[in-house]
Amino acid sequence: MQEEGTGGKVPRSLLLGTDMVENQKQIAQFSPKDAQAFPRYEEFMNRLVSAVDPLLDTVPVDMVAFQCGSLLQRLKSLSTLKPLLQAGLTLGAQLPQYYQVLTAPITKVLDQWFESEPLKATLATDAVIGAMTSPHTPGSGYVLLHHVMGGLEGTPGAWGYVQGGMGALSDAIANSATAHGASIFTEKTVAKVQVNSGGRVQGVVLQDGTEVRSKVVLSNASPQITFLKLTPQEWLPEEFVGRISQLDTQSPVTKINVAIDRLPNFLAMPNAPGGQPLPHHQCSIHLNCEDTCLLHQAFQDAMDGLPSHRPMIELCIPSSLDPTLAPPGCHVVSLFTQYTPYALAGGKAWDEQERNAYADKVFDCIEAYAPGFKSSVVGRDILTPPDLERIFGLPGGHVPGPALLRSPLASAFQLPLPPPWPVSLWKWGPSRIRIMSSGRMYHAFGQKHDFCSRSQTMSGTKKWRCGIKTEGPGQSRRRM
Numbered sequence: 001m002q003e004e005g006t007g008g009k010v011p012r013s014l015l016l017g018t019d020m021v022e023n024q025k026q027i028a029q030f031s032p033k034d035a036q037a038f039p040r041y042e043e044f045m046n047r048l049v050s051a052v053d054p055l056l057d058t059v060p061v062d063m064v065a066f067q068c069g070s071l072l073q074r075l076k077s078l079s080t081l082k083p084l085l086q087a088g089l090t091l092g093a094q095l096p097q098y099y100q101v102l103t104a105p106i107t108k109v110l111d112q113w114f115e116s117e118p119l120k121a122t123l124a125t126d127a128v129i130g131a132m133t134s135p136h137t138p139g140s141g142y143v144l145l146h147h148v149m150g151g152l153e154g155t156p157g158a159w160g161y162v163q164g165g166m167g168a169l170s171d172a173i174a175n176s177a178t179a180h181g182a183s184i185f186t187e188k189t190v191a192k193v194q195v196n197s198g199g200r201v202q203g204v205v206l207q208d209g210t211e212v213r214s215k216v217v218l219s220n221a222s223p224q225i226t227f228l229k230l231t232p233q234e235w236l237p238e239e240f241v242g243r244i245s246q247l248d249t250q251s252p253v254t255k256i257n258v259a260i261d262r263l264p265n266f267l268a269m270p271n272a273p274g275g276q277p278l279p280h281h282q283c284s285i286h287l288n289c290e291d292t293c294l295l296h297q298a299f300q301d302a303m304d305g306l307p308s309h310r311p312m313i314e315l316c317i318p319s320s321l322d323p324t325l326a327p328p329g330c331h332v333v334s335l336f337t338q339y340t341p342y343a344l345a346g347g348k349a350w351d352e353q354e355r356n357a358y359a360d361k362v363f364d365c366i367e368a369y370a371p372g373f374k375s376s377v378v379g380r381d382i383l384t385p386p387d388l389e390r391i392f393g394l395p396g397g398h399v400p401g402p403a404l405l406r407s408p409l410a411s412a413f414q415l416p417l418p419p420p421w422p423v424s425l426w427k428w429g430p431s432r433i434r435i436m437s438s439g440r441m442y443h444a445f446g447q448k449h450d451f452c453s454r455s456q457t458m459s460g461t462k463k464w465r466c467g468i469k470t471e472g473p474g475q476s477r478r479r480m
Helices: 020-027 034-055 061-068 071-103 108-112 119-128 140-148 164-181 225-232 240-246 292-301 352-369 386-391
Strands: 014-016 160-162 190-195 201-206 211-213 217-219 254-258 284-287 312-316 331-338 377-383 423-427 457-458 464-466
Touching: 014 020, 014 119, 014 312, 020 034, 034 071, 034 140, 061 071, 071 108, 071 140, 108 119, 108 140, 119 140, 119 292, 160 164, 164 211, 190 225, 201 217, 217 225, 225 240, 254 352, 254 386, 284 352, 292 312, 377 386
Parallel strands: 217 423
Antiparallel strands: 014 464, 160 457, 190 201, 201 211, 254 331, 254 377, 284 312, 312 331
16 A cells, blocks of 8 residues: 555555455454455355356347247247346345345445455456446446456456467467368458348458458457448448447546566565565556545546546556566566546647656556656557557447446347348457456567467466555456
8 A cells, every 4th residue: 555664564455365364364454344244245246246147148138029029939038038037046035235236336335345445445446447437336336247257267256368478369269260261361451241132141341342252240340340330231220220329438448568677566565585476466456546535536537538647557467477478587567547538638639748648647656656667667558548449449449348337238239130130249248268468569678579379378376455456366356
């Protein structure tokens, strides 16, 4: 935490992992009462995850067929109710309390469980990460649930890195596809989805005029690009087009990738004499989250068109687990920061001056927790919401896709296309594998570090927080 150590002691921190007894010892620094409540809270959330997680792989209830279809269509749609009924049975008599988690502000939920702000703010960061929302926003509880579902290599709630960098994951998918006979073309921009006079998909037309024939088209582009730009509008229901047009893609995130020549040395947990990574270096470290008021104020700054004066920072050091990403002794750091508005107040543009001013502010914040960080930086790459939109095709720069405040369990995620339309939208979701981005690679070290072609995931160890929030696979699911 940003606090003065007393009696020669370092500032307090909160380290949470898979050992519940150790977790309780850590929490007891701030509140013995919260330490006793934490196992019950984890059990409560685990039950909600076990009920909701399977629904993410389930076709939503077809409300149109259920309400207006033929008798046969209505009977068929009844079968889609089974997973919902099973979820209700899992939640049992506590269903009203679980409904509150999905719809209420996360602060209201956490206030019923805990009293200490450091713990509540730590948990609340998962309710706002990647979302233009405050801990006081109704529905932010679902965002937290979204981030604690899923797992990795059989460990529920775990997160991991792809060994060799995120490019290794793309390589693994490509290698698997080509092994099964697929042909992959890169740098071939798709201009539109091709449809015949009968309303049936025939393939796609590339920007250079080349036609690629296919009975099925899968799109990993955003819903807006897929259905508003690539798909002929005359074949889409007007109501559906309207819903896609209204998807909320406000992004609070500016991503900063950093190359450093030594590990950050945090006041709350000083480095080892030999400089080797410690458990907290191998986790997701969150800064500027000592209490929920800080998170709300950072959000409010963005609502006023300003980058947060004290931004929330998620700091990951993937090279602490995967040394192939940087030269010996050096590291790459991924900073996931918020809140930054897409459009700045006063008509200002996110030019180089504004980007650097914001990055300097972020680095000043890190310096307060880890003196010497700024002098260790040898390169940085700043990606504001407009940059994320321009480079990666993310509308509004929103990393997870459309805002999470409206549950993806809703029927709005079902695509109401005519039966001849075999067009699918591959939508990012939290279930199953969970991977943390290790950022784009640099030439900042004076040499290129190529991605490995392996797809093995590398687990972190624990989560550390208090001023510093961390997590890694194999621990309790909250990224604290």
